[in-house]
Amino acid sequence: MKPINEVVKTKPWLGWILFLGTMALVFFIGLFASSIMERRAEVVFAYKPTVKLMDGEPRNEIWGKNYPREFNSYYKTQDTTFKSLYNSGNKTDMLAQDPKLVILWAGYAFSKEYNQPRGHWWAVEDIRNILRTGAPKDEHEGPQPGTCWTCKSPDVPRMMKKMGIESFYKTKWGALGFEIVNPIGCADCHDPETMNLVITRPALIEAFQRQGKDITKASHHEMRSLVCVQCHVEYYFRGDGKYLTFPWDKGYNIEDIEKYYDEAGFKDWEHPISKAPMLKAQHPEYELFRMGIHFDRGIACADCHMPYMNEGGVKYTNHHIRSPLANISGSCQVCHRQSEEKLKENMYSGQKKCFELREKAEQLIVAAHFEAKAAWDAGAKEDEMKPVLTLIRHAQWRWDFTAAGHGNSFHAPLEVARLLGTAIEKASDARVQLARILANHNVTKPIEIPDISTKEKAQKCIGLDMEKLNSEKKEWLKTVVPKWLENAKLRESKYKI
């Protein structure tokens, strides 16, 4: 082969082709390099703050100016169209779907209204709208304490700092209406200075302290769960000060928590039908998540509920927090190689098995409440009834632990089935004993359960005046809440950015 310079001497057109070809190539390499540099610039400038966030800034929209991607995804938590096996979308009325709940929670605010929860964006609006918070005309009226705001808003840490934690909890819920207006958002989990994840709620910090653990030592990966754990847990209102407390001092398992409550002689309320001293489980999602395989494998809440996204050259966390079922490709399929259809089918198959047991547990506990009432009516004595009432308490507590949490039958299906199995056993044991007590008081026929086939019938059965509750609430939403909003607007207008 001849050297190229000699060839070009004899064929000049070849020289031109080489020259022009090289020019074109260099041009495209230049374009490519430019594109890389641009994307790099995007990353570098993506998080250049445009506003200075004040300490504890509660307004999500202000944070959104600095962190538009996270904010825009958070904003999508407004979407209420997601449907799944037992969720027909937008605030499914759970009491209408299953009127037995009204009986189980008789005497407790949940029997008035209980809906499928919506995304974080709705937190403040929904707590105002729900019948459970009633229609407090002034800051001294109940029914709920300030504690009920705790998980609803980034205004909470601000107010706790201002008022002191104890005072915050023990004031009336209605007294804080114009202070707490921003729904769950940025400041609940982030430090405005460093954007690090932070724990802003005292109950979790205190629970860790009582366990001898320092939550500030948690790794970033642990924090990707712990910020959620501030709220998605079982809790109770301790003492007259309604101090928000996590009942974990003996451990996270249901038996540990039950023992904790029993030894403290605690009850959430007395059931008006059976007179049993009841416990209300409050979405114990973290406790049940801990019992499942995903926790065991080191997965954090955010891994599935807030998977990473890419936009241009920027990787960020999706703040559209929701069921991973609504985003199987972004969540499950990061690890699982099965099709969306298959993964959904697997999930639903487990859920159906759990719901079958749950349905049975509910039927039996409802029957036990009415049979206990019949026993009282027939003249049963306190000491005869005590063991039965304890069984009803423990049965319903187990059922509620599985029913109150979102996603429990996915997080830990086998533990859920175990709890429901023992709930069935305890409710049935109560019923066997009640049959004997009733017989001793000359009642040997089965006790008839009233018609509770609809929410309305069930609510009537437990003596709720729904018309009154609804009209009071409607009036209150028309008169009181607009004042709260006006006041809040005025207050926030004075904040400096």
Next chain:
Amino acid sequence: MKPINEVVKTKPWLGWILFLGTMALVFFIGLFASSIMERRAEVVFAYKPTVKLMDGEPRNEIWGKNYPREFNSYYKTQDTTFKSLYNSGNKTDMLAQDPKLVILWAGYAFSKEYNQPRGHWWAVEDIRNILRTGAPKDEHEGPQPGTCWTCKSPDVPRMMKKMGIESFYKTKWGALGFEIVNPIGCADCHDPETMNLVITRPALIEAFQRQGKDITKASHHEMRSLVCVQCHVEYYFRGDGKYLTFPWDKGYNIEDIEKYYDEAGFKDWEHPISKAPMLKAQHPEYELFRMGIHFDRGIACADCHMPYMNEGGVKYTNHHIRSPLANISGSCQVCHRQSEEKLKENMYSGQKKCFELREKAEQLIVAAHFEAKAAWDAGAKEDEMKPVLTLIRHAQWRWDFTAAGHGNSFHAPLEVARLLGTAIEKASDARVQLARILANHNVTKPIEIPDISTKEKAQKCIGLDMEKLNSEKKEWLKTVVPKWLENAKLRESKYKI
């Protein structure tokens, strides 16, 4: 740089180094090639038959001459040292471990003796030794029919061919003692000519036919489960001919099978305490395996229980069939990246939850049997008792379905928990109704359960004369079985190889 020939001219020692170096290299390449060829030869000659197998050859040792690797691994099923959470090794006495079983199976042979099963190698010896087969003095004496041999030996297809299937089933178990001597082995699953997997038992073929499926169309991968499914399933003895039948005509789920039995008016026996018409579940491993995630992901029985091995250049299937827990690295870790300790912990954690429910179900069903007896004793009538007896039947059926199979709480833990939850519910429902029936007959005190804290006490409670059963069996093993073995030896000595 100068060309090498010019350099060598000036430095002759370099030529020698190159020459010797090349020699050495070529020598080692030769060794390597030889090793490769040897391993290849091993593969080619590994399965060169040394003996010609006769049609239906029942003797595993003869097959072993042609397939030494498979045979040697099969031979290891003699090993009985494996222990796990509820298995303390070598033929754990299940009735001693849990005397409630004696009551649950009262009136049925399992109440006499029931042990943790051992490997395939023990199949024939164990069925002879167990009290359940009794001590039939001649070929006309029971208690068991020929059907009981069906899953125990490769002599079975041979005898079925000789006698006809119906005659095989309907003869007495004792009549076939000298014919059936080789434990479960090669000819149960393999064609001696092609070594292909084959179905040798009619019950599975017939069950598929009734479902409109042709089992000969099964793929090799499906066959890696189906050969096991010949035996590891729920079955019953249909009619007076004790015809072995799989109850799958309505489906594989427990509700389907229950409906099948109920509609056929079938019972395995009548319980002598409660008089309930009982069903005995018989190791429904395939049915429950179908409900679990490993089946869902397309895993075959052999994938975990007979994982591939390598020996020299030969890849072969490990015929040391056993719990994958005894070989986690060879089984589970082919897919799962967790440590052996972690995988075992996950498995045990699920098993413990299932066993907790199982224990409760047993307690309640035992109580229901005794309470039913008390109701009969107090003068209860057939029509009062009928719904209760059905509940007891269905409760125990569900419990037994989970308890009778090996590994069920691993194969489908959630389904097992669901079944146990509903077993608890049905047993409790029976007990509530029994409390009312008893009250109507003037019994309102709790029914006392006799002391059944040990196997001996429980067996005495149900009226078993264990001394007699044991001494009869001992005598029989000393007198009859040696004759069987002698006859069999003589018979087999006439086979041609």
